[in-house]
Amino acid sequence: MTAMTARERMLGRLRAAVPTSGSTLAADTAAVDRRIDEHFDTRRGERPAVAAMVASMQAALSASHAEVVCTGTAAWPAWVATRLAAEGVRRLLLDTARPEGAALAQALPAGIATQDFDRPIEAWKAELFDTVDAGFTVARSGLAATGTLVLAPDAGSPRTMSLVPPIHIALVYASTLHPDLHSAVRAERWTDGMPTNLVMVSGPSKTSDIQQTLAYGAHGPRQLWVVIVNDHAGGAAQ
Numbered sequence: 004m005t006a007m008t009a010r011e012r013m014l015g016r017l018r019a020a021v022p023t024s025g026s027t028l029a030a031d032t033a034a035v036d037r038r039i040d041e042h043f044d045t046r047r048g049e050r051p052a053v054a055a056m057v058a059s060m061q062a063a064l065s066a067s068h069a070e071v072v073c074t075g076t077a078a079w080p081a082w083v084a085t086r087l088a089a090e091g092v093r094r095l096l097l098d099t100a101r102p103e104g105a106a107l108a109q110a111l112p113a114g115i116a117t118q119d120f121d122r123p124i125e126a127w128k129a130e131l132f133d134t135v136d137a138g139f140t141v142a143r144s145g146l147a148a149t150g151t152l153v154l155a156p157d158a159g160s161p162r163t164m165s166l167v168p169p170i171h172i173a174l175v176y177a178s179t180l181h182p183d184l185h186s187a188v189r190a191e192r193w194t195d196g197m198p199t200n201l202v203m204v205s206g207p208s209k210t211s212d213i214q215q216t217l218a219y220g221a222h223g224p225r226q227l228w229v230v231i232v233n234d235h236a237g238g239a240a241q
Contacts, residue, residue: 043185053235056147056180060231063150067206068219069227073177079230080110083172086228087137088112096120096131096168097139098159103174107139120161131163137170138224143201144179144187145231152229153187154202162202171224173204176234 007015051059061071074082084107087095094116097104108117118135143155152173156162165171181187188194208223219225 039185040189043183047182047186050186051147051182053177053180056182057177057231057233059147060145060150060175060180063148064206064227064229065150067150068209069150069206069229071229071231073231073233076232076234079174079232080106083107083139083228083230084110084112084115087115087172090137090170092136092170094118094135095137095139096135096164098164100159101141103141104139120159120164124161124163131167135168137172138164138168139172140165140174142173142175142179144181144191145175146182146184146187146203147180148183150205151184152204154204155198156200156202162200165202165204166223169220169224170226170228171204171207172228172230174230174232176232178235 057073061073064071072079072082092115095107095111096118097107099105099108099117099119111117124131140154140160142152144153145151146153152175154160154162154165154173156164165173181190204227207219207225207227208221209217209219210221211217
């Protein structure tokens with residue numbers, strides 16, 4: 004009889020540790036979830052006020068070289084349109100089927116054309132990379148502690164929209180902000196069914212060489228503009 008190898012011994016211990024019934028596994032998972040929730044709840048304390056999360060979100064994004072504005076529900080399209088014109092943007096990629104996309108399209112000056120993502124990328128890849136100056140998306144939510152936008156790409160706003168154009172404009176509502184990632188996962192019930200993918204953005208694309216010289220735009224947008232819309236009671240534009 005040959006001696007067991009180290010691999011066989013390790014696999015044997017793993018198999019022995021696996022619960023024998025589904026109910027036991029579910030109970031163990033629930034217990035772990037409770038411990039994780041208790042850890043973060045104790046560490047975080049009371050949920051911050053929306054205004055405090057807006058300030059934290061703005062500070063974290065600004066520290067990562069994003070341009071951030073806090074404004075109201077009626078004023079943001081005009082701000083974005085003016086900023087696009089000042090930057091010399093001529094073609095904007097957005098989803099006009101969304102209310103936010105339609106509102107922005109109406110506010111744009113005549114010199115800025117809009118483009119929906121209405122074709123397979125293979126049919127217009129060169130056009131997309133060569134002629135589109137900016138992409139506009141609406142974030143699913145935001146993480147105040149790290150200044151992170153949570154994007155849930157779909158057919159009208161695929162992840163290409165936030166990754167390819169040189170400028171990415173993202174709108175996030177103050178009411179959708181969470182203190183941190185754990186809060187977002189629990190509040191949005193990610194465990195009930197994750198989407199195909201989530202894009203998490205905390206600043207413009209950046210990279211550095213062996214000498215640690217930082218460069219922006221090497222692997223994605225070189226600029227990130229974030230519009231935080233104060234849609235909560237008492238929200239004030241800044």
